[in-house]
Amino acid sequence: MNVAANKGGKALMKDDRLSAIRQHLYSHGFSHIQTIADAVGASLPTVRRDLLALEAEGAIVRTHGGARIADATGTEVAxxxxxxxxxxxxxxxxxxxxxxxxxxxxxxxxxxxxxxxxxxxxxxxxxxxxxxxxxxxxxxxxxxxxxxxxxxxxxxxxxxxxxxxxxxxxxxxxxxxxxxxxxxxxxxxxxxxxxxxxxxxxxxxxxxxxxxxxxxxxxxxxxxxxxxxxxxxxxxxxxxxxxxxxxxxxxxxxxxxxxxxxxxxxxxxxxxx
Known part of the structure; x- marks a missing residue:
């Protein structure tokens, strides 16, 4: 299911798109950039910019070719x-x-x-x-x-x-x-x-x-x-x-x-x- 679907079929606004990316990574774990772009209905350059913004917030971690939800702040010991x-x-x-x-x-x-x-x-x-x-x-x-x-x-x-x-x-x-x-x-x-x-x-x-x-x-x-x-x-x-x-x-x-x-x-x- 495309998490970016909306009533008018229009592209999501930035805040909604960032939320959709977070939700996709939470639900699916590590995802390649192309998979994220398909899920939220955005271009690869747009998704790359969004991932940079989310990484700056500490919400996600970018890895080679994709991203995942960030772990909690600090170490969770045992x-x-x-x-x-x-x-x-x-x-x-x-x-x-x-x-x-x-x-x-x-x-x-x-x-x-x-x-x-x-x-x-x-x-x-x-x-x-x-x-x-x-x-x-x-x-x-x-x-x-x-x-x-x-x-x-x-x-x-x-x-x-x-x-x-x-x-x-x-x-x-x-x-x-x-x-x-x-x-x-x-x-x-x-x-x-x-x-x-x-x-x-x-x-x-x-x-x-x-x-x-x-x-x-x-x-x-x-x-x-x-x-x-x-x-x-x-x-x-x-x-x-x-x-x-x-x-x-x-x-x-x-x-x-x-x-x-x-x-x-x-x-x-x-x-x-």
Whole structure:
């Protein structure tokens, strides 16, 4: 589908074209200049100028013969390797969850790698939001985006997840209330409970759920049927689940029996973003 299509069939204005290029690179990963030009309906010289402008903004990285979306500012430490696992599925889930965001609301984004993809999606298409997070990487991705007010809660830094945990983080969460929560999970076990590898992470996740009006779980299908050490909370009808189309059929039945809502996002196997 040509992302540059519009009602009048006219060429896109520059700002719209830049947005279309960002969206194309987000959806398709590295792309050659000719592919980008075809997608946005512009000439090669125009696209080259646009890519220079986007690179100057820090939005994309130009490489030999093409371009890709830029990584977050800074280094994502141990978080980086896990972010790349099942990346196409995570981005499809983030695309679906993005539609749930309500402008001018207060939103908590936790430190899950799928939630990070939602932050990257929001960077491409900002809206007025007050964002709270305990994830350093999420804060870095969004810190210079207009329309967003970012609050990174304090605490003890857990490098494995680039997250803030511990008594200070817990005390802060107990004094806050959020319109929406977007939460990741390390595992969803056969007892239909969420689990974490870390005791402190499990505790702050439990508090996030307790302090949020609307709750969304963003988790790829590989996390179902596994158990980690620390229990976070059970799945229930208050938790809206976003996963990918590979969710096992037996888990669909379990989720339906719990009265939970589940959205299964499709993605292409060959996708490399």
């Amino acid at each position: 978080f980086e390797l896990r972010e790349q696992k099942n990346l196409a599925a995570k981005r499809a889930i983030a695309d679906a969850a993005f539609e749930e965001l309500v402008p001018k609301s207060t939103v908590f984004l936790d430190a899950g790698t799928t939630v990070l993809q939602l932050a990257r999606r929001l960077r491409l298409e900002p809206m007025p939001l007050s964002i709270f997070t305990n994830c350093v990487t999420v804060a870095q991705v969004l810190m210079d985006v207009s329309d967003l007010r970012i609050t990174l809660i304090g605490g003890q830094l857990r490098p494995e997840n680039a997250s803030m945990v511990g008594p200070i983080a817990e005390s802060t969460l107990e004094r806050l209330w959020f319109d929406q929560l977007f939460l990741g999970a390390g595992a969803i076990a056969d007892d239909t409970c969420l689990y974490s590898l870390d005791e402190h992470e499990a505790r702050v996740n439990e508090l996030m759920l307790a302090r949020s009006a609307k709750k969304a779980l963003l988790v790829d299908s590989s996390k179902f049927g596994h158990r980690l050490t620390y229990r976070v909370a059970p799945l229930n009808s208050d938790l809206k689940i976003f996963t990918d189309h590979k969710l096992p059929i037996e888990w669909r039945a379990r989720i339906n029996n719990l009265g939970s809502s589940v959205t299964e996002a499709p993605y292409r196997e060959s996708e490399r973003r």
